[in-house]
Amino acid sequence: MDIEQLEIRQHMAQFAPFEYLGDEWLDQVATRVEISYFQAGTDILTLDQEVNELCYVRSGAVEVSRRSGQLFDRLVEGDIFGYSDIMRNRRVRFPVRAIEDTLIYFVPAELFDALRADNDDFADFVETGGDRLKATIDQQRSDNQMNSTRVRRLIRRKPTMVDIQTPVGEVARRMREDNVTSVLVLSDEGEEANGPRHFMTQEGQVRRLAGLLTDRDCCIRTLAENLGGETPVGEVMSTSLITAPSDASIYDATMTMLNHNIQHLPILYRRRPIGVLELSDVMRYETRSSLYLVSSIFNQSGLAGLVRLSGDVPLAFARLVDEGADAHMIGRTMATICRSFIRKLLELGEAELGPPPIPYCFMVLGSCARDEQTVFADQDHAMILDDSFVEAEHDEYFQSLARFVSDGLAACSYPLCKGDIMSTNQRWRQPLSVWQGYFRDWIENPDPEALLHSSIFFDLGYVHGELNMLENLQGLISRLAPRHPFFLAAMSRNALNRTPPLGLFRTFILEKDGQHKDAIDLKRRGTAPLVDLVRVHALACGSSANNTIDRLKDIADTRLLPEGVNDRLRYAFEFISMVRIRHQALAIESNESPDNRLRPDNVESHERHNLKDAFEVLSHAQKFLKFRYPMPSTSSRGRGR
Amino acid sequence: MRDWPQRLQKHYRRWQWHRRGKLVSEWPAYLADRQKKTRDERLEHYFAAGTFDPQTPISDVPLVALDVETTGLDPSRDSIVSIGVQPFTLGRIPVAQSRYWTVKPRRRLSDRSVIYHRLTHSDLANAPRFNEIVGEVLEQLAGRLVVVHYTRIEREFLNAAAKHYLKEPLLFPLVDTMAIEAFHHRRLTWLQRLRGRRPVSLRLHPSRERYNLPPYQAHHALVDALATAELLQAQVARHYALDTPVGVLWE
Numbered sequence: 001m002d003i004e005q006l007e008i009r010q011h012m013a014q015f016a017p018f019e020y021l022g023d024e025w026l027d028q029v030a031t032r033v034e035i036s037y038f039q040a041g042t043d044i045l046t047l048d049q050e051v052n053e054l055c056y057v058r059s060g061a062v063e064v065s066r067r068s069g070q071l072f073d074r075l076v077e078g079d080i081f082g083y084s085d086i087m088r089n090r091r092v093r094f095p096v097r098a099i100e101d102t103l104i105y106f107v108p109a110e111l112f113d114a115l116r117a118d119n120d121d122f123a124d125f126v127e128t129g130g131d132r133l134k135a136t137i138d139q140q141r142s143d144n145q146m147n148s149t150r151v152r153r154l155i156r157r158k159p160t161m162v163d164i165q166t167p168v169g170e171v172a173r174r175m176r177e178d179n180v181t182s183v184l185v186l187s188d189e190g191e192e193a194n195g196p197r198h199f200m201t202q203e204g205q206v207r208r209l210a211g212l213l214t215d216r217d218c219c220i221r222t223l224a225e226n227l228g229g230e231t232p233v234g235e236v237m238s239t240s241l242i243t244a245p246s247d248a249s250i251y252d253a254t255m256t257m258l259n260h261n262i263q264h265l266p267i268l269y270r271r272r273p274i275g276v277l278e279l280s281d282v283m284r285y286e287t288r289s290s291l292y293l294v295s296s297i298f299n300q301s302g303l304a305g306l307v308r309l310s311g312d313v314p315l316a317f318a319r320l321v322d323e324g325a326d327a328h329m330i331g332r333t334m335a336t337i338c339r340s341f342i343r344k345l346l347e348l349g350e351a352e353l354g355p356p357p358i359p360y361c362f363m364v365l366g367s368c369a370r371d372e373q374t375v376f377a378d379q380d381h382a383m384i385l386d387d388s389f390v391e392a393e394h395d396e397y398f399q400s401l402a403r404f405v406s407d408g409l410a411a412c413s414y415p416l417c418k419g420d421i422m423s424t425n426q427r428w429r430q431p432l433s434v435w436q437g438y439f440r441d442w443i444e445n446p447d448p449e450a451l452l453h454s455s456i457f458f459d460l461g462y463v464h465g466e467l468n469m470l471e472n473l474q475g476l477i478s479r480l481a482p483r484h485p486f487f488l489a490a491m492s493r494n495a496l497n498r499t500p501p502l503g504l505f506r507t508f509i510l511e512k513d514g515q516h517k518d519a520i521d522l523k524r525r526g527t528a529p530l531v532d533l534v535r536v537h538a539l540a541c542g543s544s545a546n547n548t549i550d551r552l553k554d555i556a557d558t559r560l561l562p563e564g565v566n567d568r569l570r571y572a573f574e575f576i577s578m579v580r581i582r583h584q585a586l587a588i589e590s591n592e593s594p595d596n597r598l599r600p601d602n603v604e605s606h607e608r609h610n611l612k613d614a615f616e617v618l619s620h621a622q623k624f625l626k627f628r629y630p631m632p633s634t635s636s637r638g639r640g641r
Numbered sequence: 642m643r644d645w646p647q648r649l650q651k652h653y654r655r656w657q658w659h660r661r662g663k664l665v666s667e668w669p670a671y672l673a674d675r676q677k678k679t680r681d682e683r684l685e686h687y688f689a690a691g692t693f694d695p696q697t698p699i700s701d702v703p704l705v706a707l708d709v710e711t712t713g714l715d716p717s718r719d720s721i722v723s724i725g726v727q728p729f730t731l732g733r734i735p736v737a738q739s740r741y742w743t744v745k746p747r748r749r750l751s752d753r754s755v756i757y758h759r760l761t762h763s764d765l766a767n768a769p770r771f772n773e774i775v776g777e778v779l780e781q782l783a784g785r786l787v788v789v790h791y792t793r794i795e796r797e798f799l800n801a802a803a804k805h806y807l808k809e810p811l812l813f814p815l816v817d818t819m820a821i822e823a824f825h826h827r828r829l830t831w832l833q834r835l836r837g838r839r840p841v842s843l844r845l846h847p848s849r850e851r852y853n854l855p856p857y858q859a860h861h862a863l864v865d866a867l868a869t870a871e872l873l874q875a876q877v878a879r880h881y882a883l884d885t886p887v888g889v890l891w892e
Contacts, residue, residue: 005736007857007864035734035867037854037874059855101853101879103871106733 005030008105011058015078015606017125025115033105038098045082045096052090053106055082060102064094074510078605083126086112151253152246154282155267155275159184164210168222168236169229171213182214182264182276185237199271209273211237214264243268251329254282258294258336297340303348303408306341310412313337314588317375321585327577328549331372338368339463341412342381342405346464349404357394358386361462361469365421369461370531371547372577374584375594379406379414380421380456382428384469389431398429421456432469436476443480446490455494458535459546474544481539485632488540492629495532496622500525503612504600522583523596526576530618533625534569537561540629548573565621572617575610668692668814668891681807683776690783692814695888699877700731702887705785706870708862709795712746716801720746722765725862726781729870731877740781741863743768747805772806786887790845790869792817814891818872821890822848825880848872852879
């Protein structure tokens with residue numbers, strides 16, 4: 001290959017979709033391009049002109065306009081155009097004009113068709129615009145082992161299983177023989193063989209997974225309770241079984257253990273236990289500072305220790321980014337860390353103030369509830385109290401507890417919520433029935449203005465206390481929301497308040513009206529509107545998931561969104577989140593305080609393309625939202641009630 | 642004007658002359674004459690293809706960018722080490738049609754020029770001599786108007802090599818992107834010169850920058866040929882009408 005073609009090849013190989021091509025195809029492209037220069041202001045493609053070539057911007061900049069003359073897009077070095085027309089009818093639909101002196105490489109259509117036929121990534125890219133994102137996200141994902149490795153890889157032996165009648169002493173001896181720290185307890189009770197805990201053993205018997213006994217249970221639940229070795233294991237085992245499927249990722253399994261504060265996790269294939277994962281297995285598999293951080297939070301005995309640990313949070317965050325974790329993992333880890341702080345603070349608070357007089361549930365809202373937290377997020381939390389609540393009698397306790405947690409969190413660098421959405425605010429520290437009233441009111445009498453401030457309450461995350469109180473509220477929401485078009489319309493109206501820019505162009509942000517800005521708030525203009533948008537769809541389909549990605553999965557099961565949109569939203573969300581996360585990690589590494597304001601000069605050119613695509617996905621989805629949840633006519637208003 | 646370098650004065654006068662509407666029209670006659678007199682088959686073949694009527698619009702003319710790399714700047718002592726050609730038109734540059742030759746120099750390569758264009762002694766030891774490839778080169782140039790950046794090097798070195806190996810001169814019309822650049826970017830007014838403004842660089846790559854053309858690796862005959870082709874497209878787009886007669890541009 002001649003050196004001149006090497007120049008061409010080197011340049012094209014940096015940009016999608018050519019970066020997906022193998023060497024031979026790249027050589028083909030580089031030796032067959034034709035080059036042409038266009039002075040600023042001249043037309044490159046005119047409306048309805050015949051096109052037989054894909055156009056690649058080698059240098060300069062071009063503007064793509066709609067038939068009406070309205071600005072559609074601006075492209076720079078490494079961008080391609082004209083290809084969608086080749087795939088359609090070879091007539092130009094969107095005219096293109098050089099807005100700077102521009103050098104274009106032309107790739108012949110036959111070669112373009114051959115590339116599409118031969119290379120799936122190339123084809124995907126040109127056939128669905130948003131898939132530059134997919135490729136990037138998939139790439140990031142496969143780069144990260146912990147995320148992609150299934151938990152079954154860590155299971156090295158079959159679980160030790162005992163019958164529910166076995167005396168604890170014998171179980172202890174089995175544990176010694178098998179050299180394990182836990183056993184699974186089975187029973188054959190219960191006639192219905194289709195219960196969630198029932199499974200078929202390899203010998204073909206139907207058994208039920210009744211519980212789990214760990215070496216610690218032998219000690220605490222047996223010896224410490226003055227029970228003898230003859231006690232049947234069924235009486236001392238723990239029955240609140242948390243399990244994970246064998247194809248869960250190691251990361252998911254680990255988070256499950258950390259979130260429930262357990263050390264042993266039975267792993268099921270279909271419903272049959274194939275082993276027990278121990279937290280130490282994971283630690284051995286991959287040492288990650290964030291996991292250590294969570295376990296050390298649980299081991300602290302006072303606020304001072306927590307405050308000291310909180311200094312490590314930004315570092316753990318930066319390290320996760322370094323190690324190539326994706327946005328989903330990072331968001332979840334940061335949220336888990338935050339919840340661990342709260343849980344520990346509640347534990348410390350309860351130790352200081354005494355046990356709670358009535359049951360309660362402590363919940364987080366917003367990004368922490370969605371498992372999408374980044375560093376230095378505001379604290380947003382609330383308390384649901386039992387309906388036996390009597391203000392005069394009980395409120396002092398819960399107020400003190402709320403203050404203890406909130407001040408503690410503030411000391412741990414989780415700033416107080418500016419909107420005062422915290423359990424210290426009496427409004428957000430109410431009995432379940434009052435909470436139910438709040439939600440009924442929000443949903444049944446929607447007022448966009450009021451909902452603007454309460455959308456955060458539709459992301460509810462459990463932290464501590466009575467889980468069923470929170471589930472009750474979630475159930476209420478998922479029952480009511482789909483039946484109230486007015487509510488959905490109001491929510492979608494609010495979700496359209498913040499729009500993405502057109503894209504990044506050179507050293508500035510290009511707004512849709514053609515204006516230039518020098519920075520963009522990735523949260524306000526990117527992730528937040530996406531979260532809002534997905535939330536509306538999730539509410540409409542009665543999903544009780546909190547995480548945006550999980551919500552998208554629930555939405556995918558319905559027919560709410562056109563085919564393909566769901567995936568594109570997911571990629572767009574992951575990508576923008578990741579840019580935001582990396583931006584913050586960069587600030588942490590250079591000892592600045594992280595923010596959400598991205599300046600285009602800090603963005604690499606291929607990232608710039610992806611970001612633009614992601615904004616476009618968001619923009620399309622917003623348009624669809626407007627049309628999907630219109631404000632119903634007044635007559636239909638009563639129907640939902 | 643007297644303080645200008647000799648070469649620029651020459652360019653300036655020539656462009657003055659162009660602007661009076663005079664065309665360099667002797668070329669077709671000269672080439673026809675050479676075709677009759679030449680004893681070399683390859684040269685005859687080349688001259689037979691002729692050239693264009695000086696009135697032909699530049700946009701109708703098939704072009705070819707030519708670049709030679711040499712061991713030095715003196716045609717009587719130094720020789721050609723590589724030749725790159727890139728056929729093109731004002732509309733398109735088809736990269737697939739480019740050609741490149743390395744040439745064994747008449748004399749040993751100096752170490753200085755090795756650094757300059759990265760061709761080593763061993764690269765050139767097995768390369769063909771100029772007379773072995775001149776036929777192929779002329780085939781690429783035949784029927785096309787040759788475009789170079791800085792006439793002197795290409796014209797004088799090709800002529801010197803032809804005289805040495807073929808015992809005949811080799812001259813043909815050339816469009817010089819450097820001369821075009823000098824004409825459009827180096828005319829400083831006496832006031833500008835009084836204020837000490839330095840004239841802009843006319844070398845290939847700084848010239849390209851003025852048209853927003855990308856930087857390429859310099860001093861490779863083929864890359865420079867491509868760079869020259871792009872530069873001419875840009876110059877014509879910026880300074881000339883598409884129907885500008887070739888006679889205005891060639892020299």
